[in-house]
Amino acid sequence: MVGMSVLRSAAAFTARLNPLKRHQLSTNLLSRTVARTEQVAVRHGSHGKRMFIIKPTDFYDRRFLHLLKYYILLTGIPVAALVTFVNVFIGEAELAEIPEGYEPEHWEYYKHPITRWISRTFYDSPVKDYEKMMALIHIETGKAEMRQTQVEVRKHMREKGDGPWFHVKTLDKNLIDHSPKSSPDN
Amino acid sequence: MPEDHDKDVYPEPPRQTPMVDKQTALPNPALILSKLFYYSVDLPVTKFRGVIEGIQGEKKSHYYHQKFRRVPELTECQEGDYLCYYEAEMQWRRDYKVDQEIVKVIQERLRACQQREGPSYRQNCAKELQQFDQVSKSFQLRYGDLGAYASSRKCLMKQKERMMAEAQKA
Numbered sequence: 001m002v003g004m005s006v007l008r009s010a011a012a013f014t015a016r017l018n019p020l021k022r023h024q025l026s027t028n029l030l031s032r033t034v035a036r037t038e039q040v041a042v043r044h045g046s047h048g049k050r051m052f053i054i055k056p057t058d059f060y061d062r063r064f065l066h067l068l069k070y071y072i073l074l075t076g077i078p079v080a081a082l083v084t085f086v087n088v089f090i091g092e093a094e095l096a097e098i099p100e101g102y103e104p105e106h107w108e109y110y111k112h113p114i115t116r117w118i119s120r121t122f123y124d125s126p127v128k129d130y131e132k133m134m135a136l137i138h139i140e141t142g143k144a145e146m147r148q149t150q151v152e153v154r155k156h157m158r159e160k161g162d163g164p165w166f167h168v169k170t171l172d173k174n175l176i177d178h179s180p181k182s183s184p185d186n
Numbered sequence: 187m188p189e190d191h192d193k194d195v196y197p198e199p200p201r202q203t204p205m206v207d208k209q210t211a212l213p214n215p216a217l218i219l220s221k222l223f224y225y226s227v228d229l230p231v232t233k234f235r236g237v238i239e240g241i242q243g244e245k246k247s248h249y250y251h252q253k254f255r256r257v258p259e260l261t262e263c264q265e266g267d268y269l270c271y272y273e274a275e276m277q278w279r280r281d282y283k284v285d286q287e288i289v290k291v292i293q294e295r296l297r298a299c300q301q302r303e304g305p306s307y308r309q310n311c312a313k314e315l316q317q318f319d320q321v322s323k324s325f326q327l328r329y330g331d332l333g334a335y336a337s338s339r340k341c342l343m344k345q346k347e348r349m350m351a352e353a354q355k356a
Contacts, residue, residue: 088238095191096248104250111249130276137268 086113199295202302202310254280260338278338285325292321 090113098104106125107116124132157163208214257277263270296318299311308315327348332340 088241091239091242091246093247093249096250098250098253108247108249109252113247116247116249134269134272137272141266141268 083114199299260342275338278341282329282336285329289321289325292318 092111092113093108093116095111105120106123106127107120110116110119153163154165157165254277257273258270259277260271260274263274292314296311296314299314300307303310328345329336329341330344332344
């Protein structure tokens, strides 16, 4: 114990003597002496000493932002490039009066070339959509009408009883035994 | 810049900007700022537009305004004729949109007039004010509280209520 403290004090003494050559005992790093640095104007030829700055992890945040930028730009840049090229090289349409006797196609009612392309390639003309809706309405009107008449006909046939519906099955008239009816005073 | 609308079809009101009556020797900061804006923003943008139009070439595609035929209205439809109802409904919706745009145009005129005249707009813009008043009142009467699910039928019922109220008042 005493020898240890002597050794320690000797190590401290030598450290103070020659700060560049410090023989640190690996077990007692916490109790080592710090080299006393005097205030001297030092000119570094480099950017100073490289520091290991201890801070909380920003790995997850940076990874998230990196992935966000990556996935947004993955389709963002091609779309932006496409739209720029369309606007620069093709250009928007100009408004004009409808020439005499000319029926414009349904995409020729839009200004921007991409809208025109979408309307031409994917969508039916609004006239066709209108007609489709009218066809549906016509079919549904027919169905409603038929259902109404069916209900009315049912009512009439049930009332009067002379129609083809609401027949009540009776026995075959050949099965009736007329023999007791042939002699009335039995 | 793309071509402006036809000035004969939608004529702008005559400009009422007063003549410049400079009474000081100091430079006009509004003029300086406007010249600055012109040289820093307007001119480069116009030049850029010119370049782009040079690239695009002369063959321009055209677009048109669609013209719709008039169809019989809801009052002229037979009862139970759902096809007629549908066409009348579509026509009413188009007319509703047109009326909304008309109100917007009148609003825009009033706004421009107020901006031009400054503090004395109440006298100088009397015509625009009266026009706006009339148009907005009639729009409110016809399409006022119909709501988001407005339909030609509801509008017709509103008109009926109006006529009944008028008949009662008389």
